[in-house]
Amino acid sequence: MWRCDLSRRGVPRTPELDEDPGDDVQEPQCDFASWTLASSLTLRLIRGLECSLLNTSFGGKNLTLQTHSIQTLAFKLGCDFTGLALSSATLERVPQASVPHAMQFPAELTQNACRTRPRELRLICIYFFTDYFFQSINSSLLNNYVLGAQLSHGHVNNLSEPINISFWHNRSLEGYTATCVFWKEGASKDHWGVWSPEGCRTEQPSPSQVLCRCNHLSYFAVLMQLSPAPIPAELLAPLTYISLVGCSISVVASLLTILLHFQARKQGDSTTHIHMNLHASVLLLNVAFLLSPVLARAGAACTALAAILHFALLSCLTWMAIEGFNLYLLLVRVYNIYIRRYMLKLCAVGWGVPALLVLLLLVDQNSVYGPHTIPLFDSRGNGTGFQNHSICWVRSRWVHNILVMGYGGLTSLFNLVVLAWALWAVRRLRAQEKVPGTRACRDSVTVLGLTMLLGTTWALAFFSFGVFLLPQLFLFTIFNSLYGFFLFLWFCSQRCRSEAEVEAEMEAFSSSQTMP
Numbered sequence: 001m002w003r004c005d006l007s008r009r010g011v012p013r014t015p016e017l018d019e020d021p022g023d024d025v026q027e028p029q030c031d032f033a034s035w036t037l038a039s040s041l042t043l044r045l046i047r048g049l050e051c052s053l054l055n056t057s058f059g060g061k062n063l064t065l066q067t068h069s070i071q072t073l074a075f076k077l078g079c080d081f082t083g084l085a086l087s088s089a090t091l092e093r094v095p096q097a098s099v100p101h102a103m104q105f106p107a108e109l110t111q112n113a114c115r116t117r118p119r120e121l122r123l124i125c126i127y128f129f130t131d132y133f134f135q136s137i138n139s140s141l142l143n144n145y146v147l148g149a150q151l152s153h154g155h156v157n158n159l160s161e162p163i164n165i166s167f168w169h170n171r172s173l174e175g176y177t178a179t180c181v182f183w184k185e186g187a188s189k190d191h192w193g194v195w196s197p198e199g200c201r202t203e204q205p206s207p208s209q210v211l212c213r214c215n216h217l218s219y220f221a222v223l224m225q226l227s228p229a230p231i232p233a234e235l236l237a238p239l240t241y242i243s244l245v246g247c248s249i250s251v252v253a254s255l256l257t258i259l260l261h262f263q264a265r266k267q268g269d270s271t272t273h274i275h276m277n278l279h280a281s282v283l284l285l286n287v288a289f290l291l292s293p294v295l296a297r298a299g300a301a302c303t304a305l306a307a308i309l310h311f312a313l314l315s316c317l318t319w320m321a322i323e324g325f326n327l328y329l330l331l332v333r334v335y336n337i338y339i340r341r342y343m344l345k346l347c348a349v350g351w352g353v354p355a356l357l358v359l360l361l362l363v364d365q366n367s368v369y370g371p372h373t374i375p376l377f378d379s380r381g382n383g384t385g386f387q388n389h390s391i392c393w394v395r396s397r398w399v400h401n402i403l404v405m406g407y408g409g410l411t412s413l414f415n416l417v418v419l420a421w422a423l424w425a426v427r428r429l430r431a432q433e434k435v436p437g438t439r440a441c442r443d444s445v446t447v448l449g450l451t452m453l454l455g456t457t458w459a460l461a462f463f464s465f466g467v468f469l470l471p472q473l474f475l476f477t478i479f480n481s482l483y484g485f486f487l488f489l490w491f492c493s494q495r496c497r498s499e500a501e502v503e504a505e506m507e508a509f510s511s512s513q514t515m516p
Contacts, residue, residue, distance in 0.1 A: 046133060049070075050126070053126070073124065074122060075122065076122060079114035083109075086102060108159050109156060129145060134193070145167060147219070147221070156217040176225065177373050178202060178222050179197050180197060181196055182214060183196075198297075231473065235470075245481075246478065246481025247286040250485050251286045258279055274322055274346065278320065281319050283484065289309060292392040302392040307362060310358055313404070314358070320415060320454055324454050331422055369395065408461060412455070415456055416454075418454065
């Protein structure tokens, strides 16, 4: 008897039924009670279809059944399986299937099942030419195709040679991000599953084909999402190089700044402590960003890194706003003003608020973080069309719009207002007295340093459109990847200025002591 192993798909597995010891081949039996008790009607229907295919008897090596929108195939496989290639061109045409598709299975597919005991296996393929059974929030599928496969024995995953699923289409993908996904059951509160890109790699060999390379068996589709203007693929290498070099320099500069601060063994004032917290957040941001492309296919590790990266960015933006707030207090209230537990309150805002926001997102929607696909377009016209580059980042569009762009926009606007007010205040003070050339030059350097300190270059993120896109990409990448290095230069200039003032005071004191 055939047994449908439902435990690996989130459905409780019932105890094994007694097996006939005289059977030469032990085959699984489908326990219909398990799937009939499933909470979702859609899940019960799909489980019933899977179990029926695994339980049916047929002559020959394969069986094909179909309706107007579903096509099912069943294959008898042995442990001498050498691979299988299926194409819609060689199968009977389904009315709803207007464009071709294909699946290719490697020989490794049956190795785990045959390692314990040689047996006859059954591979079933279920093709849905409608997304009715796989409804998810704000999801649109290419051609509305869902192609699935399941092996009768064992859980097939972590294949060294991937399963290739090809989706052809006759539409333009311009303005869309095409991502290969699989149906992850139990990952949504509102539906019986959600689309996830884990374990799948997206390729586009031609403008009319999307190729999915996945290391496991499941139900697969191509998720279509509206995307911003795609980046030319030939710019990926220089931008990646600039980011790698700039972030690496910033990591070293931030570490050096923190070490020099502790080496000085000076208590320092609140302004210095704010600078050090900003350096710490920039250090965390750069390290997480450098690891993001490396762990883009690491599953849970990618999700955790994406959350850390988002937290680091929010912390960095918050400490930039705190720098602006502190500068405002210094300029408005010239005399030192005591605020009880000032740094403790600032740390609660600078680190606590971002941590709270990220934790709330993780509790409410654990799929908000993970692999994020960046669309790349080959503008050289060599036929490769769209490509994708993945990093660990925020996957939800509304979270990106509100807690990345919105949060960063408010921070940049606040600091720009503070910077403009500071420039006006400095100009008003200097207008009241004759300023020598060296002092004017020093003031210009100070203004430039304040511009970098307050992170106003992050406002370049809002110019990624039209003719501004290409210069914005390079300017944003250069300035913000080197942000930690610019902060280091500001720290060094302030330290030199402080030491010069101390020396000047000591010389003035010595000269006053030597006068008769």
